[in-house]
Amino acid sequence: MSVPHKVGSVKSKQVSSFVMQDEEEGLDTAEGEEWMQGKTLVKPPDQLDLTEAELNEEITRVLKASNPNAPQNVVRYSFKEGCYKPIVFVDQMAIHFELEGNLVHKDSDEGRRLMAKQAEVDDGGGDERPDNVAIKAGKREQKLTNQFNFNERASQTLNNAPRDISCQTEPPPRANFSATANQWEIYDFYVEELQRREKSKEKHEGQFLNKEEDKSKKKMIQAETQNDDISQLAKVVKIIERMVNQNIFDDVAQDFMYFEDASDEFRGEKGTLLPLWTFQYDKAKSLSVTALCWNHKYNDLFAVGLGSHEFTQQGGGMLLFYTLKNPSYPEFIFNTASGVMCLDIHEHLSYLVAVGLYDGCVAVYNLKKKTDQPIYNSRASSGKHTSAVMQVKWQKDDLDSNHNFISVSADGRVVSWTLVKHELVFTDIIKLPVIDTIPDDLNDVIPTVGTSLDFHKQKDYSFLVGTEHGKIHKGSKYYSSKFLEKYDAHFMNVTRVRWNPFHPDVFISCGWDWMVKIWDQTMKSPVFTFELKTSVTDVAWAPYSSTVFAAVTTDGKVHVFDLNINKYEALCQQKVVSKKTKLFNIEFNPVHPIIIVGDDRGHVTSLKLSPNLRKKPKEKKGQDLPKGPEVEIAKMEQLLSSLR
Amino acid sequence: MAETGDGKKEDADYKRLQSFPLIRHTDMPEEMRVETMELCVTACEKFASNNESAAKMIKESMDKKFGSSWHVVIGEGFGFEVSHEVRNLLYMFFGGSLAVCVWKCS
Numbered sequence: 001m002s003v004p005h006k007v008g009s010v011k012s013k014q015v016s017s018f019v020m021q022d023e024e025e026g027l028d029t030a031e032g033e034e035w036m037q038g039k040t041l042v043k044p045p046d047q048l049d050l051t052e053a054e055l056n057e058e059i060t061r062v063l064k065a066s067n068p069n070a071p072q073n074v075v076r077y078s079f080k081e082g083c084y085k086p087i088v089f090v091d092q093m094a095i096h097f098e099l100e101g102n103l104v105h106k107d108s109d110e111g112r113r114l115m116a117k118q119a120e121v122d123d124g125g126g127d128e129r130p131d132n133v134a135i136k137a138g139k140r141e142q143k144l145t146n147q148f149n150f151n152e153r154a155s156q157t158l159n160n161a162p163r164d165i166s167c168q169t170e171p172p173p174r175a176n177f178s179a180t181a182n183q184w185e186i187y188d189f190y191v192e193e194l195q196r197r198e199k200s201k202e203k204h205e206g207q208f209l210n211k212e213e214d215k216s217k218k219k220m221i222q223a224e225t226q227n228d229d230i231s232q233l234a235k236v237v238k239i240i241e242r243m244v245n246q247n248i249f250d251d252v253a254q255d256f257m258y259f260e261d262a263s264d265e266f267r268g269e270k271g272t273l274l275p276l277w278t279f280q281y282d283k284a285k286s287l288s289v290t291a292l293c294w295n296h297k298y299n300d301l302f303a304v305g306l307g308s309h310e311f312t313q314q315g316g317g318m319l320l321f322y323t324l325k326n327p328s329y330p331e332f333i334f335n336t337a338s339g340v341m342c343l344d345i346h347e348h349l350s351y352l353v354a355v356g357l358y359d360g361c362v363a364v365y366n367l368k369k370k371t372d373q374p375i376y377n378s379r380a381s382s383g384k385h386t387s388a389v390m391q392v393k394w395q396k397d398d399l400d401s402n403h404n405f406i407s408v409s410a411d412g413r414v415v416s417w418t419l420v421k422h423e424l425v426f427t428d429i430i431k432l433p434v435i436d437t438i439p440d441d442l443n444d445v446i447p448t449v450g451t452s453l454d455f456h457k458q459k460d461y462s463f464l465v466g467t468e469h470g471k472i473h474k475g476s477k478y479y480s481s482k483f484l485e486k487y488d489a490h491f492m493n494v495t496r497v498r499w500n501p502f503h504p505d506v507f508i509s510c511g512w513d514w515m516v517k518i519w520d521q522t523m524k525s526p527v528f529t530f531e532l533k534t535s536v537t538d539v540a541w542a543p544y545s546s547t548v549f550a551a552v553t554t555d556g557k558v559h560v561f562d563l564n565i566n567k568y569e570a571l572c573q574q575k576v577v578s579k580k581t582k583l584f585n586i587e588f589n590p591v592h593p594i595i596i597v598g599d600d601r602g603h604v605t606s607l608k609l610s611p612n613l614r615k616k617p618k619e620k621k622g623q624d625l626p627k628g629p630e631v632e633i634a635k636m637e638q639l640l641s642s643l644r
Numbered sequence: 645m646a647e648t649g650d651g652k653k654e655d656a657d658y659k660r661l662q663s664f665p666l667i668r669h670t671d672m673p674e675e676m677r678v679e680t681m682e683l684c685v686t687a688c689e690k691f692a693s694n695n696e697s698a699a700k701m702i703k704e705s706m707d708k709k710f711g712s713s714w715h716v717v718i719g720e721g722f723g724f725e726v727s728h729e730v731r732n733l734l735y736m737f738f739g740g741s742l743a744v745c746v747w748k749c750s
């Protein structure tokens with residue numbers, strides 16, 4: 001309507017009638033025509049009066065999005081810069097009309113809630129009251145959560161079992177002390193103390209003078225302490241040496257102590273000898289063993305005399321002491337000028353050793369002394385034997401309580417030596433009788449060589465002497481002119497004669513004529529005779545039984561007999577050394593079931609007797625066998641009586 | 645008169661000569677012994693008339709220094725028999741007539 005165009009040319013006709021009336025108003029012709037169509041133009045009183053030219057002026061109006069009422073120069077204080085700053089972007093929105101609606105989306109929370117409420121309200125309005133309540137309750141029950149829908153899971157970690165541990169420390173050590181505190185005690189003690197102080201003052205004054213002496217004494221003491229250190233070390237070293245030896249020879253030591261040959265049960269009467277340690281010394285290689293003796297006090301200690309049996313091969317000699325605890329090295333070593341032929345250890349004073357030498361000397365060694373020299377030597381004294389000493393035996397102390405021993409030697413004399421202070425005093429006991437074949441005028445020159453000597457265990461005045469000619473003479477210390485008895489024992493040299501340790505009448509002898517003979521001293525002929533195929537060099541009784549004895553021969557065999565078990569044969573004949581070695585000595589250990597044998601190489605071999613060789617008589621049931629020497633004597637007596 | 649004079653002199657001498665602290669028996673180590681002796685002498689001199697206080701002082705000091713628990717007896721005439729921890733006993737005389745016995749036993 002507002003578009004000015006010449007629409008109404010037709011209109012203009014109509015309008016023209018009107019226009020004539022509005023020309024004065026300055027309106028658009030169209031507008032004016034429209035205005036003029038129906039109404040008569042009424043002019044309000046406050047309308048602007050404009051000229052026609054002004055009315056026809058076209059005014060352009062532009063529509064903008066900006067809000068004309070919005071402020072354009074809003075200023076805000078900026079605290080950061082401390083001044084007013086104009087805000088650039090001003091809100092251009094002008095709200096013309098606002099109306100809050102009350103529509104809620106049916107799927108939203110509120111919508112659902114409202115719908116539920118609506119349903120309730122509708123239902124509640126329509127039903128009776130009890131039904132209402134029931135339904136309400138049912139709904140409530142449904143709403144309650146079900147107990148059985150719960151899933152409970154539980155687990156328990158592994159707890160270690162509790163354990164009680166308690167401990168008690170050692171309380172500090174306590175001691176008791178008691179005393180009395182009285183006035184007089186106190187006074188006495190003070191007086192004593194004063195006296196002591198006075199004495200020490202005097203000493204101090206005296207000591208100032210002796211300062212120099214003290215210094216020298218101090219030096220001495222220091223040297224001694226040094227020695228002590230070394231000697232203390234020696235003791236420790238010795239123990240270690242023994243331990244090492246024990247470890248090395250552990251199996252031997254075990255055998256020695258515990259081994260019992262079980263196969264003896266199957267062997268009937270026979271027994272065996274189990275070789276244990278072998279004792280040898282480097283420097284004694286060229287010498288042969290000539291004497292053996294066990295120590296009575298220390299059952300593992302034994303003495304070995306080394307020398308030579310051959311006349312032509314005489315050199316030095318040695319006296320060695322070995323202990324079973326140390327088989328590698330001797331405990332004591334003594335060098336002698338000539339070969340040792342015999343030795344004996346004193347029964348009670350086991351540090352005294354009497355030694356008989358090839359050159360006729362006798363010597364006594366004291367093991368307690370550290371020196372290498374004998375404490376007594378018959379070198380210097382007169383009366384020494386002119387020929388080799390074949391056997392020495394200690395005797396009981398004489399009336400003046402001097403030690404003494406008796407020796408027999410190849411010069412035919414039996415001499416008693418007494419240790420008086422620093423020398424040996426000799427007493428001739430008896431001279432061996434000359435044999436018949438020597439003419440009378442040579443009696444003094446050619447002696448009867450005595451080769452063996454033994455004293456009776458109980459009646460120690462009675463003794464036996466064996467000679468080179470095979471005779472055994474029984475003598476007594478109280479008879480110096482004559483022998484009591486003479487036994488034609490052997491055809492050749494009697495190498496050993498020994499009394500039985502239990503039976504008072506029995507002795508054994510052995511000789512180079514291959515025989516071992518057992519005698520009853522009352523009878524002229526032997527009770528038992530054994531032939532052992534080679535020269536018998538030594539024979540010994542067992543200390544535990546009166547019927548057991550062992551012999552060694554030059555073919556290196558040891559023969560063990562038990563007359564109680566077998567009267568004719570040896571229970572054991574065992575070669576114990578290598579070929580061509582001769583055995584010269586045998587000794588039983590007084591306590592342990594072992595024997596030692598010495599050979600011509602200077603070695604000593606120890607052997608353990610198997611159980612068969614150590615049999616004691618069987619106990620009859622219900623009878624208490626009396627133990628002790630009486631049993632042994634009775635055993636022997638039985639044997640003897642059967643043969644008489 | 646001379647005699648009484650001498651007697652008095654002797655008494656004075658005796659007091660002078662025999663007042664020093666004298667250890668009768670101990671098995672304490674050296675350091676401990678010296679310290680304890682000093683302490684006893686101090687205590688006895690401080691509480692010359694009151695044995696109980698002296699003993700109290702000694703006992704408390706010993707407890708602090710060497711650990712519990714110590715026992716102390718001071719007196720002029722008594723006999724005793726005690727069990728003590730080894731190396732923790734001191735028995736000494738002091739002042740000519742006072743005997744002090746200190747031992748530890750918990």
